[in-house]
Amino acid sequence: MSITFISEHNVFKLDGKDYTYLIGVYDNRYLLTLYYGKKIEIVDPSRLMVTRELGFSPSPHEDFYRRDRSLDTMLQECPTFGYGDFRIPSIMIEQENGSRCLDLRYKSYEFLSDKPLISQMPSLKEDDHCDSLKITLKDEVSGVEVDLFYNVYQNRNVLTRHLKIRNTGKEKLIISKAMSCSFDLRDNQFDLLQLIGTHCEERHIEVTPLRHGISKIESRRCTSSHMLNPFMALCRKDVNEYNGEVYGINLVYSGNYEGTIEVDQRHTTRVQMGIGSFDFAWPLMANEVFETPEVVMVYSPNGLNAMSQTFHDLYNDCLLKKHYHHPIVVNNWEATYFDFNEEKLTKLIESAKGLGIETFVLDDGWFAKRNNDESSLGDWVVNTQKLPNGLEKIADICKKNKLGFGLWFEPEMISEESSLYKNHPEYAIRISNRPHLYSRCQLVLDLSKKEVCDYIIKAISDVVDNLPITYIKWDFNRNITETQNKQLCHKYVLGLYYVLDAITSKYPNIMIEGCSGGGGRFDPAMLYYTPQIWTSDDTDAIERLYIQYGTSIVYPPTSMVGHVSVTPNHQTGRVTPFKTRGIVAMSANFGYELNPQVLSEAEQEMVKAQTKEYQHLRKVIYNSSFYRLRSPYKGNDCAWSFVSKNKKEVYVMYVRILNAATNEFDYLLLKGLDEKKIYLDVANNVKYTGSELMNVGLLLPRHPYDFNGIMYHFKEVRE
Numbered sequence: 001m002s003i004t005f006i007s008e009h010n011v012f013k014l015d016g017k018d019y020t021y022l023i024g025v026y027d028n029r030y031l032l033t034l035y036y037g038k039k040i041e042i043v044d045p046s047r048l049m050v051t052r053e054l055g056f057s058p059s060p061h062e063d064f065y066r067r068d069r070s071l072d073t074m075l076q077e078c079p080t081f082g083y084g085d086f087r088i089p090s091i092m093i094e095q096e097n098g099s100r101c102l103d104l105r106y107k108s109y110e111f112l113s114d115k116p117l118i119s120q121m122p123s124l125k126e127d128d129h130c131d132s133l134k135i136t137l138k139d140e141v142s143g144v145e146v147d148l149f150y151n152v153y154q155n156r157n158v159l160t161r162h163l164k165i166r167n168t169g170k171e172k173l174i175i176s177k178a179m180s181c182s183f184d185l186r187d188n189q190f191d192l193l194q195l196i197g198t199h200c201e202e203r204h205i206e207v208t209p210l211r212h213g214i215s216k217i218e219s220r221r222c223t224s225s226h227m228l229n230p231f232m233a234l235c236r237k238d239v240n241e242y243n244g245e246v247y248g249i250n251l252v253y254s255g256n257y258e259g260t261i262e263v264d265q266r267h268t269t270r271v272q273m274g275i276g277s278f279d280f281a282w283p284l285m286a287n288e289v290f291e292t293p294e295v296v297m298v299y300s301p302n303g304l305n306a307m308s309q310t311f312h313d314l315y316n317d318c319l320l321k322k323h324y325h326h327p328i329v330v331n332n333w334e335a336t337y338f339d340f341n342e343e344k345l346t347k348l349i350e351s352a353k354g355l356g357i358e359t360f361v362l363d364d365g366w367f368a369k370r371n372n373d374e375s376s377l378g379d380w381v382v383n384t385q386k387l388p389n390g391l392e393k394i395a396d397i398c399k400k401n402k403l404g405f406g407l408w409f410e411p412e413m414i415s416e417e418s419s420l421y422k423n424h425p426e427y428a429i430r431i432s433n434r435p436h437l438y439s440r441c442q443l444v445l446d447l448s449k450k451e452v453c454d455y456i457i458k459a460i461s462d463v464v465d466n467l468p469i470t471y472i473k474w475d476f477n478r479n480i481t482e483t484q485n486k487q488l489c490h491k492y493v494l495g496l497y498y499v500l501d502a503i504t505s506k507y508p509n510i511m512i513e514g515c516s517g518g519g520g521r522f523d524p525a526m527l528y529y530t531p532q533i534w535t536s537d538d539t540d541a542i543e544r545l546y547i548q549y550g551t552s553i554v555y556p557p558t559s560m561v562g563h564v565s566v567t568p569n570h571q572t573g574r575v576t577p578f579k580t581r582g583i584v585a586m587s588a589n590f591g592y593e594l595n596p597q598v599l600s601e602a603e604q605e606m607v608k609a610q611t612k613e614y615q616h617l618r619k620v621i622y623n624s625s626f627y628r629l630r631s632p633y634k635g636n637d638c639a640w641s642f643v644s645k646n647k648k649e650v651y652v653m654y655v656r657i658l659n660a661a662t663n664e665f666d667y668l669l670l671k672g673l674d675e676k677k678i679y680l681d682v683a684n685n686v687k688y689t690g691s692e693l694m695n696v697g698l699l700l701p702r703h704p705y706d707f708n709g710i711m712y713h714f715k716e717v718r719e
């Protein structure tokens, strides 16, 4: 059992693989974070419930003579507003008399036999060693009851949390803030790592020193966003990839969110994450319950790479659905954009034959009158002008050429120029007395309405039921504005999960690739439904190094999609070697974003070699640990590797960015191998010991030009 209640001290002890989390019930009243850090045994944890007097910090009403007792100076698990703690609250609830004051006191606890599901939202599955605890707090005056859920993955460095808020009183309450987790650390000696970005530049790494006051990441776009991923990590000052303490937090949610850190007057650090409280208000009538999404907390005593591996293994084992085939795709977007017809597609598909490509994905432009991005979203019927013989014909050609058939949808959107809008203008999100606001010429369907969700499910089913579709690309190309009320964003997200739940249950074998103008909605909740996500609209191999490196901080390479596109690259104009483009794309779910007809014979031969290599590589990737070896953020090159879990096989991907005339001796040190094993560099037929590769390293060759990419494949050999 990884959770124990030490009754003589009133302390809950939660033990994961390398961490301990201690929660104390102070004076039978308040729930305190006593400790979160490296795994420990402790004689008397109650001595961590130390209180000291601090000027201007008020005491609860029964503590008139105890000036040392103040919620303002205690390290808390569920801080509220108005009861003495001036730091950020994790819950704010307005009562009918206008008061937002809450005195949440300890009521009870329960060990749960199963990890609880969260209603209407995805959450992580438990593994064989997961224990769950519920602690209930209550405010007697308002009748607010809060259940705090803790799930400890005993063999991992993972703790997940969420809340349930219940109105046991008679009044109407309004929740304006409900964080999925809040905890206080005893010092502030951290840097803050966050994943920042924009369209075509998602999840770049930014590290800043933690300062006093509030640091915050959030999205107000009703999606998890390109700009700030719902992830943050507190890193000890000496941290690097392989050393130092890191606390990482990731929210399983796809809408407005916030992650907030406050360093207070005593230099303690409060950490919170949950649904965004910006423009949020949720009425809670008597007997109603509000549930928050799940937050995933990972502790690493051994640096950033170990934190990432913990997230990767957890998501591979307990989040991403496993039974999908991840095919090698050719997608026609960058090959044709909107400009295609049956003849062009036929040639493109036929030219993919024999190259080892497994699925053709028909991107935007196949429906209604869609010849540019100004119309037709919502009308999911074939564009007969372009495809007079229907999608059936395209599916047929795919079948003849032994390819699966995939189709692009943007189900959550509506164009004003569409039959759907003519018949149902009320389906679009808008403020009734104001004109529409456009983004990419389109509007967003109001998924907070059940009839709209049901329309989407039916529209997709009508297409999918009549075609041998094996793959869907699910896009989302604008952010949400004109939110008429403060519940809309959250209701929208719940509607989205309802739709995705229906589609994935109805078509369990169709692989859905998530997408949002590239990687604008790359979060664990989307990954639950769409187990691979188009990582960025930027297909330039060099820019992808930064994007994929940053994304790997939290998300496993098995969840990313990477495609080889033509050069000059459409986003940057850069010309990179075909081989380098292949190596970068192969570090994710692999494919091509081009018309194979435009490739030279030599390039077509390289495609055959790449797909053959990838068919083996993907088996390794799906059962491997990922190691970041050199950061493009820190130098002129980038390297990472996949080491199979049994350490028998290794792939190393290396890219040198700009070349230099000097012929330096550059040894790349590998990680995670078995010191004693003998590894064969398959292409060059050279043997090394594991200890040599990790301590002497691999001598890199002289680079012939800029952007040189090299992939090494090592296999264990027996002497």
Ligand code: GLA
Pocket (backbone or CB within 6 Å): 333, 363, 364, 408, 475, 477, 515, 516, 517, 518, 534, 536, 537
């Ligand atoms: C988004 C996607 C692209 C492509 C286009 C089609 O930008 O990220 O991959 O599907 O939409 O309009």
